[in-house]
Amino acid sequence: MTETTVVTTAVLRGWALPTEQDDKESRGRALVVGGSVANPGGALLAARAAMRSGAGKVQLVVPEPVAVAMAVAMPEALVRGAPCTPSGDLSPEAAAIVEEYAQRADAVLIGPGMLDPDVASATVAAVASSLRGTIVMDALALAWLTQDPSRGRQFDALVISPNLTELALTLGEDEAAVEDDPAAAALRLAAATGAVVTSGGSSSFVATPDGALYRSDEGNPGLGVSGSGDVKAGIILGLCARGARPDQAAVWAAHLHGTIGGRLASRLGPTGYLAGELPAEIPQALLEIG
Numbered sequence: 651m652t653e654t655t656v657v658t659t660a661v662l663r664g665w666a667l668p669t670e671q672d673d674k675e676s677r678g679r680a681l682v683v684g685g686s687v688a689n690p691g692g693a694l695l696a697a698r699a700a701m702r703s704g705a706g707k708v709q710l711v712v713p714e715p716v717a718v719a720m721a722v723a724m725p726e727a728l729v730r731g732a733p734c735t736p737s738g739d740l741s742p743e744a745a746a747i748v749e750e751y752a753q754r755a756d757a758v759l760i761g762p763g764m765l766d767p768d769v770a771s772a773t774v775a776a777v778a779s780s781l782r783g784t785i786v787m788d789a790l791a792l793a794w795l796t797q798d799p800s801r802g803r804q805f806d807a808l809v810i811s812p813n814l815t816e817l818a819l820t821l822g823e824d825e826a827a828v829e830d831d832p833a834a835a836a837l838r839l840a841a842a843t844g845a846v847v848t849s850g851g852s853s854s855f856v857a858t859p860d861g862a863l864y865r866s867d868e869g870n871p872g873l874g875v876s877g878s879g880d881v882k883a884g885i886i887l888g889l890c891a892r893g894a895r896p897d898q899a900a901v902w903a904a905h906l907h908g909t910i911g912g913r914l915a916s917r918l919g920p921t922g923y924l925a926g927e928l929p930a931e932i933p934q935a936l937l938e939i940g
Contacts, residue, residue: 665901667889667894678757679705680758680759681758682709683740683744683777684762686740690720691877693763701726707728708727713738714734717731732748739773740764742776745780749777757785761792762883763789778794800842810848811849811882832853837857841861854869866905870912870915875923910928
């Protein structure tokens with residue numbers, strides 16, 4: 651049986667994040683690739699979470715029709731519009747623009763807000779060779795790995811953040827069986843993809859390709875709200891951009907995601923808060939860990 655490390659504040663303090671610097675360049679550059687005309691908010695939530703987690707610069711590549719609105723919604727970020735399909739999904743033709751920004755990024759998140767799994771898979775395939783630094787895949791970007799999990803091994807550092815349904819789909823396994831033992835499923839997916847895998851419900855698990863397993867028990871029912879996963883992926887992105895190792899970023903993000911949900915639940919009730927309210931809680935949660 652794999653030994654599980656329970657994530658506590660003491661564990662995190664013993665695994666301190668890279669020291670933040672005053673200069674925005676030294677704090678890292680994060681790139682978010684995703685969104686759709688019908689769901690631009692997923693990429694926006696991830697970008698806000700990345701910046702609240704300490705990334706010095708955040709850039710987004712999103713469908714052209716929503717680029718201006720997203721730039722207004724997040725004036726701290728550079729937002730670049732790119733080609734999209736008639737249905738409004740970011741298309742494979744966005745690859746040249748993604749490559750332009752990925753070359754200078756310290757960490758890249760791809761997936762939030764995408765709606766068509768076939769288009770998402772084709773878009774990831776088109777941009778994969780241009781991605782640099784630590785890569786974070788979330789939501790429908792995982793459709794590309796579902797076709798062949800070993801594709802994840804082409805990256806030097808990869809973190810994937812599936813919910814339990816996506817975890818089962820990517821593994822090609824029965825969802826009920828995965829829900830019965832998400833820790834074991836996360837370990838299987840980490841071994842198959844060569845990626846750090848973070849997934850779960852009230853208890854969130856982080857599995858590494860070499861078989862390490864971590865468990866965070868900070869979750870609560872309110873984190874089941876739409877957009878919550880985008881925030882978690884954004885936290886991972888921001889921590890990786892500022893220099894955290896992929897496994898470290900995933901473990902810290904699992905704890906932070908649960909903690910900020912708990913903070914809001916204590917004020918608004920267990921199901922009374924929105925995903926958009928989560929990012930603003932990140933800095934205080936980081937400060938309290940020290």
